[in-house]
Amino acid sequence: MSAEVILKIAISGVLTGLVYGLMALGLSVIFGVVRVVNFAHGEMMTIAMYLVIVCFTAFGLDPLVMLVPISAVLFALGYLMQRAIINPFINRPEHSQFMLLVAVALIIVNGLLLIFGPDSQGITTSYSFDSFDLGGIIIDAGKVYAALAAIVVAAGLFAFFRLTLTGKAIRACADNYNGALVVGLNVKQLYALTFGIGAACVGAAGTMLMIVTDVTPAIGPAYTLLAFVIVITGGLGSMTGAIVGGILIGLTEALGGFFFTPSAKTMFSFAILVLVLLFRPQGIMGRKTA
Amino acid sequence: MASKTRISRRTFTAGVGAAGIVAGTAPFNIISAQGAPLKVGVLLPRSGAQAGIGQDCQRGVDITAGMLKDLKLPALQIMSADTETNVEVARARAERLINEGAQLLMGAFDSGQSTAIAQVAEQRGIPFVINIAAAPPITEQGYKFVFRNFPTAGRILADAFENQIEIFKATGNAPKTAVFMHVNDTFGSAMQKGITATLAKFPDTPYKIVETIAYDMTARDLSVEVAKAKAANAEALVMVSRLNDAILLTRELIKQRWSPKAILSMGPGWYEDQYLKTLGKFGDGPMSFVPWYDPNKKLTKALEVALAKAHPGVNLNTNHVYSFEALLVAADAYKRAGSADPKALADAIRATNIKDNVSPGPGIQFDAKGQNSALKNSAIQNRGGKLVTIAPKTASNAKPEHPMKPYNNR
Numbered sequence: 001m002s003a004e005v006i007l008k009i010a011i012s013g014v015l016t017g018l019v020y021g022l023m024a025l026g027l028s029v030i031f032g033v034v035r036v037v038n039f040a041h042g043e044m045m046t047i048a049m050y051l052v053i054v055c056f057t058a059f060g061l062d063p064l065v066m067l068v069p070i071s072a073v074l075f076a077l078g079y080l081m082q083r084a085i086i087n088p089f090i091n092r093p094e095h096s097q098f099m100l101l102v103a104v105a106l107i108i109v110n111g112l113l114l115i116f117g118p119d120s121q122g123i124t125t126s127y128s129f130d131s132f133d134l135g136g137i138i139i140d141a142g143k144v145y146a147a148l149a150a151i152v153v154a155a156g157l158f159a160f161f162r163l164t165l166t167g168k169a170i171r172a173c174a175d176n177y178n179g180a181l182v183v184g185l186n187v188k189q190l191y192a193l194t195f196g197i198g199a200a201c202v203g204a205a206g207t208m209l210m211i212v213t214d215v216t217p218a219i220g221p222a223y224t225l226l227a228f229v230i231v232i233t234g235g236l237g238s239m240t241g242a243i244v245g246g247i248l249i250g251l252t253e254a255l256g257g258f259f260f261t262p263s264a265k266t267m268f269s270f271a272i273l274v275l276v277l278l279f280r281p282q283g284i285m286g287r288k289t290a
Numbered sequence: 291m292a293s294k295t296r297i298s299r300r301t302f303t304a305g306v307g308a309a310g311i312v313a314g315t316a317p318f319n320i321i322s323a324q325g326a327p328l329k330v331g332v333l334l335p336r337s338g339a340q341a342g343i344g345q346d347c348q349r350g351v352d353i354t355a356g357m358l359k360d361l362k363l364p365a366l367q368i369m370s371a372d373t374e375t376n377v378e379v380a381r382a383r384a385e386r387l388i389n390e391g392a393q394l395l396m397g398a399f400d401s402g403q404s405t406a407i408a409q410v411a412e413q414r415g416i417p418f419v420i421n422i423a424a425a426p427p428i429t430e431q432g433y434k435f436v437f438r439n440f441p442t443a444g445r446i447l448a449d450a451f452e453n454q455i456e457i458f459k460a461t462g463n464a465p466k467t468a469v470f471m472h473v474n475d476t477f478g479s480a481m482q483k484g485i486t487a488t489l490a491k492f493p494d495t496p497y498k499i500v501e502t503i504a505y506d507m508t509a510r511d512l513s514v515e516v517a518k519a520k521a522a523n524a525e526a527l528v529m530v531s532r533l534n535d536a537i538l539l540t541r542e543l544i545k546q547r548w549s550p551k552a553i554l555s556m557g558p559g560w561y562e563d564q565y566l567k568t569l570g571k572f573g574d575g576p577m578s579f580v581p582w583y584d585p586n587k588k589l590t591k592a593l594e595v596a597l598a599k600a601h602p603g604v605n606l607n608t609n610h611v612y613s614f615e616a617l618l619v620a621a622d623a624y625k626r627a628g629s630a631d632p633k634a635l636a637d638a639i640r641a642t643n644i645k646d647n648v649s650p651g652p653g654i655q656f657d658a659k660g661q662n663s664a665l666k667n668s669a670i671q672n673r674g675g676k677l678v679t680i681a682p683k684t685a686s687n688a689k690p691e692h693p694m695k696p697y698n699n700r
Contacts, residue, residue, distance in 0.1 A: 005521050012513045118341035119564055120534040129544040129572065129697075140513065140545045213510050214534055214568075218339070222508055257514040263474040263504040265514065 008137045009258045010251060015143040017250020019208050021243040022150040023223065024230035025157065026201030032237030033174040033194040036086060037094075039101035042223025043108035044199055048074050048206030049215040050116055056123040056210075063125065063207050067149055071203040078199025082192040090191070105220065112217035122214035146208035153204045154243055157197070161239070170194050174237075229269055233276050235286025244285055248272065327367035328624040328635075330617065331387030333397030333407055338375025340400060342533075343558075343609060347399055347421060350613030353596040357614065360592065361646075363621040373403050381406040388414050393630040396616045399609070401425035408436045417623075417636045421616040422581075422609065429661040435636050437660040439615050439649070441581050441667055447484050449667035450556050450579030451492040453681040457577070457669060460683075461692040464496035465525035465551050471515060471539070472530035474504040481530040481557060500524050507532065516542035526552040529576075531559045537568050544572055544697045551693035552577065563605055566675050574672050575694035577680065582668035583611045584650040584685040585678075593648055605677055611648050618644065619654060650685040 027041045038044075051070050055061040085104070089097050130141035161167035173180040173190050180187055209215075226249070231237075234245025249269045256268030276283060332351055335344035351368060358365065369392050373380035380403035384395055388410070395411050395418040398404045404423035411418035412433045420428065420438040424446060429438050441449070458464035470485070472478040482502070489495060501522040505515045516539060519527065527550040531539065536559030543549065553576035559565060561578040583590050583606065593614060594606050623638035624630065644654040650666040657663050669681035671690060678688035 002521075005517060009514055009517055012511075012517075016511055016513075113337075113341075117345075118337075118339075120537070122537060122568055124568065124570070129541065131545045131547065133547075138546055142545075143513075209510075214537060216534065219508075219510070222510070254514050258518055261504060262509075262512075262515045262518065263506050265506060265509070 004136045006255075006258070008139065009254050011137065011139055012143060013251040013254025014247055015140070015147040015250070016212070016254070017247040018147040018150045018243070019143075019205055019212075019246075020226060020230055020250055021234075021246020022154055022208070023202055023205035024227045024234070024246050025154060025239060025242040026198035026205070027227045028231045028234070028237055028239055028242040029157070029201065030195055030198035031231070032239070033170055034082070034086075034090070034191045036090065036097055036195075037101070038195075038198065039098060039224060040105035040108060040220075041202060041227050042225070043105040043220035044074065044077070045202045045206040045209070045223050046112060046215055046217060046220040047077070047108060048203040049210050050112060050121075051203075052207050052210040053116070053121050053123060053215070056125075063123070063210050064145060064149065067153075067204055067207050070207045071153075071200040074203025074206075075196040075200035077196075079192050079196035081199070082195035083188075086195065087188060087191065105224065109217050109220055112220075116217065118216065118218070120214040120216045123210055125211065128211070140212065142211040146211050149208050150205065153201065154239075157201065158239065160197075166190075166193065170197075226269075229273050232283060233269075233273055235283025238283065238285040238287070241283050241285030245283070248284070325364075326630075327365040328620060328630055329369055329391050329393045330366045330620055331369045331371060331384070331390075331392030331395045331397075333371045333373050333380060333383055333387070333395060333403070335375040335399055335403065336370075336372040338373075340375040343399055344373075344375075346607070346609040347613040349597065349601050349604065350421075350610035351617065353593070353600050353610070354614050354617045357593065357596055358618070358621050361618075361621075363618070364624050366617060366621055366624075373398050373400075375400070375403075377402045377406045380404075381410055384410040384418075385414075388416050392416065393632065394419065394620050394624075394635060396421060396613075396620065399423065401428065404428055408433060411435050415632050417620075417632060417639055419616040419619050419639065421613045429659045433660060435632070437619065437639050437656050437662075439619055439654055439656075439662045439665070440612055441665045442661070443480070443484055444488070445663075445665070446579070446581060446667050447481075447488040447556065448491070449682075450669075451488060451495055453579055453667070453669040454554065455492065455494050455496075456681045456683065457690045457692065458496050461690055463551075463692055465693075466497055467500045467522075467524040468497040468526040468528045468554070469519040469522050469524040470499045470502045470528040470530075471519060472502075472504055473507040473532060473535060475507045477557070478504070478507070478530050485528070485530070485556060497526055499528065505535070507535065509535065509538070512538045512542050513546070515539070516546050516548065520546055520548040524550070526550050526554060529553060529555040529560065530557040531555065532557070533559045533562050533564055536560045536562075536565055540565075540569055540572060547698065549694065549696035549698065553694065554579065556580075561607070561670055561672060561677055563603075563607075566605075566672060566677075570675070571700045572697060574674065574700075575691070577669055577671045577690070579669050580667060581608050581612065581665070582650065582670055582679060583608075583648045584668075585687040586685065587646075587648055589646050590648045607677075615648060615654065618647070650682070 030038050052063050055066050127141050132139045170190050230245040234241030252268045253265040257265040334347050371383040384407040399422045401423040404420050417435050424443040426442040472482045555578040560576040566573045627634040627638035651664045668679050670677045671680050679686045680690040
């Protein structure tokens with residue numbers, strides 16, 4: 001097998017992993033701050049994917065143009081969802097939160113099924129079939145654009161949490177809930193904001209994924225599972241971990257599928273997950289809790 | 291407390307009158323049942339994983355009423371049921387339809403669901419006409435009430451290789467090597483075994499399979515699979531896939547700049563409307579080897595017109611044709627039986643001899659097992675966003691185009 005082919009597969013895996021990482025970043029942000037595991041994460045992403053379909057088919061709008069507007073819509077959805085239905089469950093047992101979010105996921109899947117039907121739907125942009133030839137290494141142009149957008153969004157998010165007052169306040173809530181209350185932070189408002197930011201991440205990831213893949217209503221749970229694998233591997237609650245986990249899973253699936261059998265691609269990502277849980281339960285970038 | 295009931299003269303007269311009406315009309319009811327529409331329970335996967343296909347089969351059901359009227363066949367009263375793409379639900383729905391008065395069952399696209407319905411139909415003694423299901427054992431059980439106007443998996447594969455040999459002889463150009471890619475679900479794995487076994491029985495097949503690649507049906511990204519296939523340097527791609535992966539694979543072929551000389555599909559996906567619509571000019575070229583229809587038959591043209599009227603923009607396909615033909619069998623048998631009696635209906639179906647039909651082959655007849663073993667399968671090719679039939683020559687409307695036009699030259 002030529003080195004060019006292997007390098008091409010590896011680059012493709014990293015590019016896909018970056019978009020997966022952006023999706024998982026949303027889950028990690030929400031859990032890291034609000035301490036609620038969003039079991040409707042993948043399903044929320046399918047909403048963004050269908051928004052891309054609608055914008056593209058009805059108005060001819062390119063997903064790259066729709067990145068910010070769709071992320072904003074998902075932000076609003078996440079914000080309202082947290083305020084209206086998740087907030088009352090914040091202090092309830094975890095199984096109640098689990099049931100709530102699974103119910104939300106089911107409603108999303110069936111709602112999309114009713115509206116868009118069961119067939120897979122995709123878009124064909126002017127660059128859908130483009131690829132770059134870098135000295136014999138052929139790279140999918142759509143994946144490059146999607147990965148670049150994922151890097152920009154992730155960098156923006158890191159900057160937001162590090163450099164802005166609101167970002168620092170959210171981090172304070174995550175670090176010390178009681179302390180945040182004592183210094184007078186509006187924790188409810190910050191939680192809703194965080195859920196909105198997590199949803200915006202997943203909106204951006206969904207928008208970018210539509211450049212490289214199709215969507216069906218039933219695909220949501222698979223993405224939720226993938227996001228879990230990534231954040232647990234990278235470290236639940238760690239933003240860097242989500243990106244690192246995404247790249248690692250993308251790369252592992254690509255190379256594992258190539259050297260062994262493609263039908264067992266997901267087996268390799270689960271194998272990584274098991275290894276991480278065995279030898280570093282807090283995840284690659286996660287902090288060990290006392 | 292017991293109440294005392296007095297029968298007045300008026301009540302008595304009314305009672306006698308009512309009894310007279312019932313007695314007088316009873317024979318009429320029996321006669322009128324023969325003129326009433328036959329109650330047909332149509333079982334399809336209208337939700338769940340196969341919802342799209344079930345709904346497509348329903349299109350075939352929808353256009354049947356008008357077609358039967360034109361053919362001067364009795365009307366059918368359709369009783370719809372959703373199998374939810376679930377074997378146990380299919381069984382329960384079949385029971386319920388019979389309890390609600392269904393006199394014949396039709397369905398159910400899937401072999402597992404059809405097998406469950408067949409068991410119920412046989413136990414209850416209600417005829418069951420299968421529209422689509424290819425698993426051979428369904429008609430190997432000695433059932434008396436189960437009939438299938440659809441080729442078995444073995445027949446489909448044998449015809450696929452016969453048609454390929456015919457096509458490559460006609461074009462004078464054949465691929466020497468092929469990569470075989472298939473989904474790794476039950477259908478894909480069964481097809482993989484079947485294709486490997488059938489290929490050995492056709493030594494005239496021009497190509498050798500140099501690599502077999504199984505992939506996950508739910509895969510979101512097929513770039514690794516295509517890279518691996520491309521690295522095998524084969525001339526053709528033999529496929530067993532479904533719709534979503536067929537689209538993903540085609541996109542990857544283009545992006546990875548690999549144009550095989552031929553794409554030979556032995557399953558769904560590559561000829562479906564959604565595939566053609568999504569990929570436009572890049573959807574042209576693949577050949578599919580499938581149970582299809584004879585485009586030259588008179589009834590096919592009528593069915594195409596009816597479908598275009600009811601569902602503009604939808605190409606006639608296997609789902610419509612075989613769902614329609616299953617109901618055609620029911621209506622034809624009902625007319626000849628002159629009764630909705632299940633045994634009379636089953637006997638009439640067994641004696642079916644419909645020459646004016648849609649599917650390729652001499653027509654619709656059933657052997658002792660309830661199987662239409664005279665059915666032929668076709669090879670179709672995507673051309674300009676439409677489908678043309680290229681083999682067998684006796685049921686074709688176009689010549690094959692081979693090799694496929696390269697993707698970078700369209």
